[in-house]
Amino acid sequence: MAAVIELQGVGKSFGDHTVYQDMHLAVEEGETLTVIGGSGQGKSVCMKMMIGLLFADEGEVRFRGAEVSELDHEGLRALRQKVAMVFQGGALFDSMNIRDNVGYALIEHTSMADEAITARAWECLDMVGLGQDRGLLERMPVSLSGGMRKRVAIARSIALQPEIILYDEPTTGLDPSNIRRIGSMILKLQKELGVTSVVVTHDMPTAFRVSNRIAMLYERHFPFVDTPEGFKHTEVPEVRNFIQGRVRDGA
Amino acid sequence: MSNFTESAKNVLASVGGVLTSGFGWVGGICRLLWDATIRGARRPFGIHDIFYHMVSLGVRSLPLATVMSLFVGMVLTWQFGEALIGFGAKNAIGYASSLALVRELVPVILALTVGAKMATGMTAELGSMKVSEQIDAIASLGADPIKKLIWPRLVAATWSLPILAVWGNVLALASGAVIADVVFDVPADYFYETYVDELWPSDYLSGLGKSVVFGLLVGLIGCYQGLTTKYGTEAVGISTTNTVVATSVSILSMDFILTTIFLPVS
Numbered sequence: 015m016a017a018v019i020e021l022q023g024v025g026k027s028f029g030d031h032t033v034y035q036d037m038h039l040a041v042e043e044g045e046t047l048t049v050i051g052g053s054g055q056g057k058s059v060c061m062k063m064m065i066g067l068l069f070a071d072e073g074e075v076r077f078r079g080a081e082v083s084e085l086d087h088e089g090l091r092a093l094r095q096k097v098a099m100v101f102q103g104g105a106l107f108d109s110m111n112i113r114d115n116v117g118y119a120l121i122e123h124t125s126m127a128d129e130a131i132t133a134r135a136w137e138c139l140d141m142v143g144l145g146q147d148r149g150l151l152e153r154m155p156v157s158l159s160g161g162m163r164k165r166v167a168i169a170r171s172i173a174l175q176p177e178i179i180l181y182d183e184p185t186t187g188l189d190p191s192n193i194r195r196i197g198s199m200i201l202k203l204q205k206e207l208g209v210t211s212v213v214v215t216h217d218m219p220t221a222f223r224v225s226n227r228i229a230m231l232y233e234r235h236f237p238f239v240d241t242p243e244g245f246k247h248t249e250v251p252e253v254r255n256f257i258q259g260r261v262r263d264g265a
Numbered sequence: 266m267s268n269f270t271e272s273a274k275n276v277l278a279s280v281g282g283v284l285t286s287g288f289g290w291v292g293g294i295c296r297l298l299w300d301a302t303i304r305g306a307r308r309p310f311g312i313h314d315i316f317y318h319m320v321s322l323g324v325r326s327l328p329l330a331t332v333m334s335l336f337v338g339m340v341l342t343w344q345f346g347e348a349l350i351g352f353g354a355k356n357a358i359g360y361a362s363s364l365a366l367v368r369e370l371v372p373v374i375l376a377l378t379v380g381a382k383m384a385t386g387m388t389a390e391l392g393s394m395k396v397s398e399q400i401d402a403i404a405s406l407g408a409d410p411i412k413k414l415i416w417p418r419l420v421a422a423t424w425s426l427p428i429l430a431v432w433g434n435v436l437a438l439a440s441g442a443v444i445a446d447v448v449f450d451v452p453a454d455y456f457y458e459t460y461v462d463e464l465w466p467s468d469y470l471s472g473l474g475k476s477v478v479f480g481l482l483v484g485l486i487g488c489y490q491g492l493t494t495k496y497g498t499e500a501v502g503i504s505t506t507n508t509v510v511a512t513s514v515s516i517l518s519m520d521f522i523l524t525t526i527f528l529p530v531s
């Protein structure tokens with residue numbers, strides 16, 4: 015298997031606060047890679063570097079072999095049609111209704127007719143468990159609950175059928191049945207469409223369920239990368255403490 | 266002595282700091298203008314968005330522009346009337362008021378009030394989009410935030426302010442005529458004739474030209490401050506406050522520059 019996204023020797027600082035130092039991580043074609051790690055350690059920054067919203071100070075970030083920081087406008091535009099990101103806070107467009115939010119990439123990149131865009135938006139909302147009330151399409155983001163906004167954000171990122179999806183905490187704030195549903199959706203997209211996923215989550219059951227590999231962020235890089243089985247039976251104290259701490263917190 | 270050198274050094278250092286950040290800011294504004302022109306001025310032009318922002322900027326500012334223009338016309342005519350009575354020349358009141366109003370006061374007063382309102386509105390809106398990662402989200406969906414957000418606002422501001430200034434000129438003339446007639450007993454139609462007689466096309470153009478430049482400046486500052494908002498909600502408040510200061514200072518300095526350019530011509 016070839017790496018789709020590859021970070022090599024990456025360093026990233028904000029002022030004198032160093033988030034990454036000599037960090038290596040590779041996302042393989044077709045896999046689901048889960049990133050875990052303490053709050054404020056740089057998981058969201060890592061995803062933003064993958065999609066060219068932030069650039070590494072040192073090292074290389076490659077997408078299918080091309081250095082992301084060297085892409086021009088057209089290059090980045092092409093990259094972002096293939097790689098979608100679900101933001102941690104949802105980042106829905108306040109000034110647009112749900113239909114225009116979910117259809118945003120379709121309006122931007124395709125010449126689909128209005129009805130086709132509405133139909134596709136509806137289909138995506140259904141996939142994230144929001145397919146009960148068609149009136150939702152016309153509602154504005156402010157009138158939705160936090161969990162609904164999160165799911166609309168997921169629907170928006172899958173609308174254009176990207177090859178790679180970066181989920182930043184997709185299940186935070188959802189009830190157990192919707193957590194299962196989002197997990198199933200990630201698995202289904204992988205199985206049926208071969209989508210590659212990177213998932214940041216604090217929710218270990220979901221991590222164990224959907225991942226092919228898990229990477230743990232620790233001290234500014236990813237020293238522990240293993241399969242879910244490997245993580246469950248690990249002897250490494252740092253990893254064990256982290257996972258068991260989470261499980262206990264969640265129970 | 267050493268105390269003096271010490272404090273002189275400190276003063277120099279802080280002046281240096283202010284200058285550096287000032288140049289950085291101006292550079293950022295120029296960069297934004299460049300990016301918006303390169304990336305905005307191509308198909309599709311986003312006519313729909315531009316129109317939307319013009320309507321919302323223009324219509325929302327109409328009451329303020331109306332009030333400001335009425336008062337500036339009245340106050341200025343009154344002051345000139347008082348001064349001219351002293352020379353027994355109150356009939357020249359139309360001549361005296363017209364140049365000051367058309368070339369200077371209407372464009373500047375409107376830019377300082379209506380313009381500042383437009384700019385802070387843009388900063389608050391774009392700033393909260395920045396903070397809630399909506400601007401990143403636009404980019405992540407493969408669209409260009411400069412093209413989608415900045416370009417239509419710049420064009421709309423550049424057009425709205427001069428249109429409001431035309432309206433403001435009409436009102437300032439009318440309110441000035443009322444003051445001339447009621448307070449100084451100079452007939453309103455005589456005021457109107459002398460007012461218009463004094464003006465050359467170049468005067469209208471320099472007034473309008475100023476409004477265009479101020480409008481662009483207002484849009485640039487409003488957008489730049491919004492885009493450079495730091496993370497956190499209180500940051501939106503800070504950058505909005507800075508926008509008020511930045512627009513006032515920039516408009517008055519730009520006014521000085523434009524006056525030195527336009528005046529020798531007319």
Ligand SMILES: Nc1ncnc2c1ncn2[C@@H]1O[C@H](COP(=O)(O)OP(=O)(O)OP(=O)(O)O)[C@@H](O)[C@H]1O
Pocket residue numbers: 028033051052053054055056057058059060102496
């Ligand atoms: N644009 C930015 N400017 C300055 N500092 C930033 C910026 N983005 C992130 N940081 C800093 O980088 C660090 C990592 O942030 P990040 O959002 O990636 O954390 P995280 O691992 O996603 O945390 P959480 O689990 O709470 O979401 C934090 O200390 C944050 O303050």
Ligand SMILES: [Mg+2]
Pocket residue numbers: 057058059102182
């Ligand atoms: Mg995060």
